[in-house]
Structures are given as C-alpha cells and as structure tokens.
Amino acid sequence: MHYSILLFFLIVAVISISVFVYVFLTSKQSDNNTTGMANPLQKRFWFILILLVILGIFASVTIPKSPYYLFADEQPKAVVHVAAMQFNFFMSDSAIDPKMPKGEDSITFNTNELVEFRVTSLDVNHGFAIYNASNKLIAQTQAMPGYVNRLRFKFKEPGTYHIFCLEYCGMAHQLMRTTFTVK
Amino acid sequence: MTSRLKKITSLWITTVLLLFVISIILGITMRFNQAEVIRLSPITFYTDMTVHGLTMIGIWFVAGMAAVNFIMERYVKTSKFVNILALVLTVVGVLMFWASTFIGKFHAGWTFLYPLPFKVMWSAWATPLFLYSLAVLAVGWLIWCISLIAAMLKKYSITQVFAWQYFKKGPKEETPPFILISMITLVGIVTCLITAIVLVVLLFAEYYSKGTFVNDALLMKNLTYFFGHAIANEMLYLGLAVIYEMFAEISGRPKWKTTWYVSLAWNCTLFFILTAFFHHLYMDFVQPEGLQILGQLASYLASLPAAGVTVFSIVVAVYRTKINWTLANLLFFIGVMGWVVGGLGAVIDATISNNFVLHNTLWVPAHFHTYNAMGNVLFSLGFFYWFSVNFSNSRHSEKLSALKLFLLIVGGIGFLAAFYIGGADSIPRRYSNYPAEFVHAKTLALIGGVFASIYLIGILIFFVNITRRCVKILFSQSA
C-alpha cells in the first residue's frame, strides 16, 4: 500500500515534469515564425474533461474504502478503551476513570478478530496510530478531548504492534507510545 | 509608479529574504537534529519548529501581498500609509512572536491546536504574548487586505471585479486577470483572517475566564484548519496573480486577457478553497461523514480550475512560442511545475483512504514543502529578481543564473525526496528524535538536511544579489 502510493506519485510527477520540460524545449527551438499551440481552447476542454473523468473514477473507487465504513455491520469481538494523556496511552478492557487513569500492562488480541478501539483524550489532541510488526502505519484515528472516536480493525498477522502519537502534543510527543500483541 | 512604493516594496523584499534565510537555517537545524548530527533538547527543537512554521507562512504571505500591492498600483491607487502600517505591524508581530518562542519557549506548533496552548510547558506569559502577536498580525493584514479591496472597488464594480460580465455574450468592459485573481484571493484572505480573529477571541475568552468558559475541541480544530489551510493556499494564489500579470510581459508576449473560463475557474476557486479544509480532519471520525466526503470532493475539484486553466495557460503560452527567457520567467515556469508536483502529492493525501495511512507522516511536510519551496517561493523570487533588476538601474549579469537554478533544483529535489520516502515509510512528522523502530529515519533526515543546505546556498546567492539592489533602490534619490 505505502510504496505503491509513492510509486504512483513518482510516475505522475515524472510525467508532469516531462511535459513541462518538453514544452520548455519547444519554446527554446522556436523562432518568430512558429505559431504556438493550434486550437488551444478545444485542447483545454478535452484536458479538463479527461481530468474530471479520472478524478471521478478515483473518488468513486476510494470513497467507499474510507475508514468510517470499516466493519460497520459486524459486532466487535474485543473492545478496548483508550485514553491518551500527555505523554502516555492507557489501554484497558474496562472504561478508564479520568481522575485515576489506569491501563492494563499487556493487551492481546487474536488474529482476524474484530477489535474496536474507543479512543479519547484526557487533555490535548493526540493521535492514535497503529503500526504493524514491520513498523508500517496501518490504521489511525485522533484522540480528541470530550469525544470518543471508534476505530474498528482486524489484525491479520500475529506479532507486536506499536502505537505512536501522531498529533503533536508537546515536548515529549516523540516518546508517547505503547504496544499490544496479536497472536 | 511612485518612488515611495518602490522603496516600501524594497523594504518588504529585504525583510522577507532575511527572515527566509533564518527560517531555512532553523529548518535545516531540525533535520540535522533528527539525524542526530547535532543534539538539541526537545524543547529547543519544538520551539524551532513553531518559529519555522509560522515565520514561513507569514513571510510568504506578505511577500505575495507586497508584490500584488506593487503591481496593483498600475491599475488603481493604493494606500502607501496602509502598506507601511502593515510592514510595521508585521515586524512588531514577528518580534512579539519570537519573544514568546525564543525567550518564553512557547512551543505549541504553528497550528497551536487547542487546548495545547493552555497546557503550559513554558513561561506562563508566553501564551498570552503569542496570542497577542497573532492578533497584531491578523489585524495588520486585515487592514491591508481591506484597503486593497477598497482601492479596487473604487474603480471597478462588483460585477466587474469578479469578472461576471464574461458569463454574458459580448462583454463590454474588461477585467484584467490580475484584478480578478487579486480580488478572489483577497476575499479569501479576509475570510481566513476573520477566522483567525474568531479563534484568537475564543482562546482569549477561555484564558481570561480562568476555566469557567471552555471551548469545544472539535470547533477549535475546524477553525484552526479553516484558517491554516486557507492562508497557506491563498498565499500561493497571490503568487499566481503576479504570474498572470508578469509572465507575458517579461517574456515579451502580448498581455493575457480574461475570458469566460478564466473567470469561471477563479470564481469556483473561491468556493473550493473554503470547503477543502475539511481534509485536515479526516482522522477525526467525530466530524460528520458528509463533510469528510465534501472535503475529498472539494480537494479534487479544486485541482480542475488550477490545472485546466492556470497551468494549461502557462503551457499554451510557452509551447512552440519564442520567449525571451530570463531568470524571472524561468523561476515562474519552474515554480508552476513545482506547484503541480506538490498538488499531486496533496491530492493523493486528500484521498480519505490514503490519508488513513499518510496523515501526520512525513508525506504531509513533503507535499506542502513541494508547492512552497519549489512553487510559491520561486514565484516570489521571480518577482523580487525582476523588481530589483528593473528599478535599480544595475547592469545585471545572468552569469550566476544557471548556478542558482541548479542549486535550487538539486537541493530542492533531494530535500523533498527524503520527505516523500519518509512518508511512504510511515515515519511520523514533528518528531524531535526518532524511535529505533524507524530504521531509515535518521539517514533520510541527514540526506534531507544536506540537500536543504544546497538549496540554502542557492537562496543565499539570491539574497545577496537582490538585497544589494534593493538597498540601492531604498537609498536612491530619484524614482
């Protein structure tokens, strides 16, 4: 997923840059007798139309894949309450008291079971980003004070997963992390 | 063209370039700290980050404004007093902001996302000083924008200034594209500055009520990104207004004219810019789904007028056309290219399902540095170069041009590549030091820092040449 996004970006970027370079070179080779682009209005129309169609296809393919619709029809097998707080994550099977936040030492899920994270924050905005065993970001939501965001996910591979804070939250932001295990 | 306006503009240019060099150095320092070549305390790092972000946003906004103000004098009479006032308030605002950060150690980031500014991890006075500095900047810039809008409305009617007459057959009056784009952009800026003021007022209300009034985190985040997204985009459009006016002129080609599709495109832009900001809140599931999808669609649609009209117009203007290439219009041309590439990165990230794995990774700084460092900065540099050469009566040599461009392009590409690869590698943004899990992070930071230094050398040559000529304009006796 991640590198394919990068590859896709590189391809379209190189195509765009090539067009610019080509256009620049045609200008360099021109003299007073060359006559620019023929019928530019028509070409512009086609360009916009093609772009619109491409973007339309992209939108209709990607929007249904948005995380808000992930596993909405299923009942979760495990529910984990997450309270983020400068500079810690508390994760627990039971609700977390903001006055005495306590988490469990270790959290374990089974592979392919539906897990629901109920994420909130006890102070500032934080990020709740799940990284898989090879340290790739696979899912995330924000932890916002006063709100609970529900992130549903199924972990396909066993291993140790890391959680990092991805919303800047102050001087120890880079140290804010925790882990859970999938077996 | 009065000599006073030239002097004020030279002053703006010198100020912007000086602050730019300082901010780049802060940026490079951050990359080298992440690479562990140097060691800063996290507080110093995040203070640098806050200064780097807000100063960059501020200077490239005023750079665009100063250029637009200068060119607008060709069409309407602008107020020199307000121009000076804006300069003074900008300098005062920046100094207050630097005091709150460098001395007070305020480090909530340039987005100062509520309620972070109130979780004081710095001198207690730094939070109010920071908020006051924002207020000073917002008020100064708002006065400037309103004065320019008023200047245009004195000459052009509302219909004319938005070029609506082109939607009818056989329009009688003409609207120069420069006027249309400036108007659309300035209205957008006024909206985003009012948002900034509402935001600051809400923050002050909570600050001075000592806890009896509490803000809503979701509302504050919406307001923050409405403001942040709009100002970061509008400053680019200021640069485009300059290109619409200057590209043909510098190239020795007939002036661009407004047509119905130019008018339509820019009027649409005003709408998209105000709705696309929702893409900053994709990962806040609390935001209604409808707005999330509107965010993706608006972000996609915003690219149509940009690519189909502005970029296409540049291509048409250059393709198989003999052009008098100078450093100024080359910078414009390369800037548009950088803007397009950055825009591609932005559209990818504005797709909700991609944002799920890219949000707040290095992909984000990657794309916005592309259209800023390789886009907007080049637009403004092109103008600065043209201005300083044109009005200082100096015999300019184009000897260093190739070297300068080479340094900017090579430095820029290397520096940005490190960001993009980092983004695809899921490395988080805004980390002072990287956890051991991110194995490539330090190497990438080092590569980024080295290439950014190459970019800096290019900028320094520009800085020396342009500033020298601007100082000459500043102290010249006659116009």
Next chain:
Amino acid sequence: MCKDFILSICIIVCSQSLVYCQSSAGWKEEVNVYNKIYDAPITMVSGKKTSINTLAETKPLIIALVFTRCYGICTPLLLQLKESLPYKHDERKYEVLVVSFDSRDKLKDMQRLRNQLQLNANSNWKFAITDSISRLVASVGFNPVWHEKIKQFEHDALLVGVNSQGYISKKLIGLRSENDLSMMISSINNIFTPTYRLPGKSAMLSCFNYNPVTGKNTPGIGLLLIALPAILSMLVLIVINKLVHRKEEI
C-alpha cells in the same frame, strides 16, 4: 472589523451565560460497555418469571434501575423517559424494562409505580423485580450507596441499553436529551455510529448534533462560528462597496 470583534464577543457572552453543566463523569458511561449484562432471573408484575436475556432476545432493552421509595431522581427519570420516547421512536425497536435494585421492593410496589406513571396499558413498558440484585448492578457498573439515616440510596439516574445478544451497548447517566436517547436506541439495534461526544460543559459550542433516528447531523452553534467568517467577509465586501461609492457621489 470592529464589528467582527463585537459580534464574536456577543456570541461568547451569550454562550457563557448558557453553558450547561452536566455530570463531568462522562467516563462512567463507558464502564462495562460491551460486556454481557448478567442474565438475571426476573419476576414481572404479572407474576410471569423470565430472564433479562430472554426478554432482550425478542426486543432490545432499555433498562432503568430504580427503587420505588426514592425521593430523588427515579421518578423524574422515568417520567422523562415516558415523555420522550413515544414521539420519535418506533416501538418495535426497543422495550423499556424497569427493574428495582432495592430488596424491599415487592411486586405490589412495582405495580403501584406502574399505576403512578399511568403505564398500565402500555405493553412496551415492563416492570420487574429480581433476586440477584447485586450481580445485576455489578454487571452494569452501577453502585448505589445506602444511607441508613435517611433510608435512601444515593445513586445515579442510569439507563442501560442492551442489544438482543445481551451485550450492554450504551449507557446514559443523568436526565438526557432526546438525541442521546435516539443514539441509545440505535446502539441497541446494532447501528454503528463512528463517534459520540462525552457530556461536558463545552457542549454549548458544539458544531453538530447527531440524530441517529434520521441519521443526520443538525448544525450546532459551533457550525455557525465556522460559517461566520465567510458571511462576514461577504458583508465586508458589500459595506466597502457602498462606502466607496457613496464618497464618490459626495
């Protein structure tokens, strides 16, 4: 611009005077959510014996835990529920079960309560007692405290939503808005809402109020604040235009 300031300040002053306080212990609503409720055997007012899960299987439940000798919140809670429910909600989607957590309450006490509330004819409301009070209240995270002096329990006004699989899908503490009740009814019918807000004093400036019945968000005061700058800048434009041209006429 002065106007913007004044307007913003007005809005803040207004909202400040309206700030409504609610239980700050929003987290308590999270306690035991998604746990299975204890399948307590219950005896209904009709004398019929059944259990909570058996009832929930036929229709998802909204359970109100009360005691009939309460001088405090119990009756207002039930009255409010009775008033709020019939207007917007489809009775096929829920059933209300009023269970006593006071061992002194007998069937005739519950019968009297039902009479007081004039709910005799309403088959969608069930009144019951149970022998396993302690296990039931523990399974929903409800902690009434007995005060011997005043012979009263100190307790929260609690509604527990139970879906047909017997899981606690949502809890509401305190007298709550119809929207919150709607969200509870959709949760016991397993309709997923990706987020919700916790009760707190910042609710006044919220941007949206989610209504699960229609599945729509209605704009809140906060949204007005987001739209305000765009409206204001249009006004600014019109005002400048007027001012500029008036000068010319003079």
